[in-house]
Amino acid sequence: MKFLTPAAIIAASLAVGATAATAQTTKLRIQNHQSPESTSGRLIAEFVENVSAMSGGEIDIEMFYSSAVVKSAETFDAAASGILDCDMTNGSYQTGKNPAFQFVADTMGGYDTPLQYQAWIAFGGGMEQINELYTPFGMTFVGAHVGGQESLASTRPIAGPADLEGFKFRSPPGMESEIFASMGASPVVMDFTEIFTALETKIIDGADASSLAVNVGLGIYDIAKHTTFPGFHSMSSDHLACNTAVWEAMPEAHRAIITAAEENLAYKLMMLTLVENGEALAALPEQGVTIYDWAPADRAQFRAAAQQAWGEWATKTPETAAIVESHKDFITRIGLGD
Structure with missing residues (x-):
């Protein structure tokens, strides 16, 4: 069953109000790094359908899954340069441009739920902070979507911090690699789309890919028979960011429709991840997967390492300092801080 948020209804009414005389068409080429079968991938397909329906066919999106056009990390630049129009991957790939991108994608040890992160974007100044970062690169941040905390997947036991020693696992670029390295692990930065093959060929012992449900969709647990749940280390958010010239034209x-459809995607991803994580949690043990729920003391050890990294990263650039301070202020504002 498909349903739309109030914002989507408003956007639809705007579209209905457009007359044939003033109607314009918008064609967009967008790349994401999710597989079509995954939780996120299925909702991205629905996003495309919703945009088309609300616009009466005036907006035509050609969506590329699994980084089919360029590598995941190259999507942002491909959109900025006009090879694509929009990027639906992850800001963490751009930390080489500015470390502040880390805190758009994943605060690591910051928020407990995706709703808290979305509240920062909508009501904590996050939208403005992010666009101050994106604008110099010729890109406009439209919105973000994240299902929930991610689960580490492994071919060997990961019952606690001691098991991280020598743990060779796929990590996204950025702060996460540094945090886990400080705890004895051996992070390997690689493209999201390369995870399954790297596990299959034993290049890595495990992976930080996504939520329990998305990991199932990627086929990761066909190989990796150990996983953490509930997640604690990462809640990585994918974004929708468009070439600014394309967006403003x-x-x-049309901008309202796309924004509303992105908000609807974000809302439904939170709910569907909750449901499918629960289903996966029940089914995985029957498939021989061992699930580890780290003890509070073990989680605290990771959080301490993450908080130290926050402080170190905040000194890297003025933009990083500003966005870190924005997160800290909002965490205090919503009563989440210590």
């Missing part, structure tokens, strides 16, 4: 109604 669209009719206002």
Whole structure:
């Protein structure tokens, strides 16, 4: 069953109000790094359908899954340069441009739920902070979507911090690699789309890919028979960011429709991840997967390492310092801080 948020309904009404005389068409090429079968991938397909329906066919999106056009880390630049129009991957790939991108993608040890992170974007100044970062690169941040805390997957036991010693695992670029390295692990930065093959060929022992449900969709647990749940280490958010010239050339109604469809995607991803994580949690033990729920003391050890990394990263650039301070202020504002 498909349903739309109030914002989507408003956007749809804007589209209905457009007359044939003023109608414009918008064609977009967008790349994401999710597989079509995954939780996120299926909702991205629905996003495309919703945009088309709300615009009466005026907006035509050609969506590329599994980084089919360029590598995941190259998507942002491909959109900025006009090879693509929009990027639906992850800001963490751009930490080489500015470390502040880390805190758009994943605060690591910051928020407990995706709703808290989305509240920062909508009501904590996050939207403005992010666009101050994206604008110099010719990109506009439209929105973000994240299902929930991620689960580490491994071919060997990962019952606690002691098991991280020598643990060779796929990590996204950025702060996560440093945090886990400080705890004895051996992070390997690689493209999201390369995880399954790297596990299959034993290049890595495990992976930080995504949520329990998405990991199932990627086939990771066909190989990796150990995983953590509930997640604690990462809640990585994918974004929708568009070439600024392309975005600003669209009719206002089209921008409203796309924004509303992205908000609907984010809302449904939180709910569907909750449901499918629960289903996966029940099914995985029957498939021979061992699930580890780290003790509070073990989680605290990771959080301490993450908080130290926050402080170190905040000194890297003025933009990173500003966005870290914004997160800290909002965490205090919502009563989440210690």
